[in-house]
Amino acid sequence: MWRQPKTVWSVAFACVVAFMGIGLVDPILKPIADQLDATPSQVSLLFTSYMAVMGVAMLVTGWVSSRIGAKCTLLVGLAIIIVGAGLAGLQDSVGAIVGFRAVWGLGNALFIATALATIVNAARGSVAQAIILYEAALGLGIAAGPLVGGVLGSISWRGPFFGVSALMLLALVATWVTLPAANEKPHPTPISAPLKALRHRGLLTVGVTALLYNFGFFTLLAFTPFPLDMSAHGTGLVFFGWGLFLAVASVWIAPFVQRHVGTFAGMVGALLGFAVVLAVMAVWTEHKPVLVAGVVVAGGLLGINNTLITETVMKVSPVERGVASAAYSFVRFSGGAVAPWLAGRLGEESIHVPFWVGASAVVVSVAVLATGRSFLRTAFAAEDEEAGEAEPLATREEAEGVTVASA
Known part of the structure; x- marks a missing residue:
């Protein structure tokens, strides 16, 4: 699995840096607020603009990549991230930083939507091994983001932005040199395909479930640094632990949970556990x-929930997996866009309320998932009959020939 061509490693490296962007700004939220005289709700817009643009852009990534090819889509996405992150670090107002953070989100959408398929197509070995490489890059990026943000942010809040821009420049050069141009004739995807896919009740149910639990996710990510009130380096270490555990759970614990309790029960248990954690923090x-x-x-x-719900998205809808992934990402990132601003605004009145709201949203997500269980039975039929007979995630995906998945 580890003896891969340069193409795979260059795209995997770019994936690490791309996923660093999710948690990179966590350690510098409070320094930015202090130095630019901004409120928590204003600073939390760094998450809102990033996630909102990334979610909307997911509707057009398939349309773009099916016309210009995977390599061009990756390079365009990387170039946009370089520009967005670099210019964000040069700004002196929160509004301007938020604007260029949105540009960064556009580039991330183009890159993330194409990266997994590229790794799977270029990798040696099985599809399952290629997916594990991708998940490892995702987890490493999520874990490293807060740590790098904390180290560079302890020097200056501008440091993380410039750091990502520089790393992405290296990734762009590596991808340009190592990734060959596709020889296949393009098969254009209609721009309306993701929205039409949401007519499927099962896919819509899973998407709304993700939208609601993302309220809790991004309340945790965007608001916790304020009551935590630690240095940029200290906050970075805390969220490094968060990202590291998320990565471990995504790759190793989630398949174990699926084998022993099933996909549906695993998601419900993880979500209810997360709601309890938020309530305790409240x-x-x-x-x-x-x-x-x-x-x-x-x-x-x-980590457990993300992996299980992603597999469900890949299986529950009759449409192509790339289209299903884009539709699902569009819906769920809506929660990631609204929650940071709402948490910051509520937190200005009471530091307890954002966590209560996040916990409540996660509980509602479980209720939504339960109401659509009949439409999801094709995804969990085997687990419902006998949880112990469920196959590991990687084995199922390999058998089904998965080449696209949601980040």
Whole structure:
């Protein structure tokens, strides 16, 4: 699995840097607010603009890549990230940073939507091994983002932005040199395909479930640094623990959970556990050890749920997996766009309320998932009959020839 061509490693490296962007700004939220005299809700717009643009852009990524090819799509996405991240670091107002963070989100959408298929097509070995490489890159990026953000942010809040821009420039050069141009004739995808896919009740149910639990996810990510009130380096270490546990849970714990309790029960258990963690953080918000422990534990629960729900998306809809992934990402990132601003605004009134709202949204997500269970039975039929007979995630995906998945 580890003896791969240069193409795979260059795209995997770019994936690490791309996924760093999710948590990279976490350690510098409070420094930005302090130095630019901004409120928590204003600074949290760095998440909102990034996620909103990335979600909307997911509707057109398939249309773009099916016309200009995977290599061009990757390079365009990387170039946009370089520009967006670099210019964000040069700004002196929160509004301008938020604007260029949105540009960054556009580039991320183009890159992420194409990266997995590229790795699977170029990798040696099985499809399952290629997916594990991708998941490893995803987990490493999510874990490294807060750590790098904390280290560079302790020097200056501008450091993380410039760091990502420089790393992405290296990734762009590596991808340009190592990735061959596709020889296949393009098969254009209609721009309306993702929206039409949402007519399927099962896919829509899973998407709305993800939208709601993302309220909790991004409340944790975007608001916790304020009551935590630590240095950029300290906050980075806390969220490094969160990302590391998320990565471990995504790759190793989620398949174990699926084999022993099933996909549906695994998702419900992880979501309810996450709701409990947020409720505990709501009660003891003034106690830093509780917040630190809550952040790290939540990483594991989110890792389990993310992996299980992604497999469900790939199986529940009759449309092509790339189209299903784009439709699902569009819906779920809506939660990621609204939650950071809402949490910051509520937190200006009471530091406890954002966590209560996040916990409530996650509980509602479980209710939504339960109402659509009949439409999802094709995804969990085997698990419902006998959880112990469920196959590991990687084995199923290999058998089905998965080449596209949601990040």
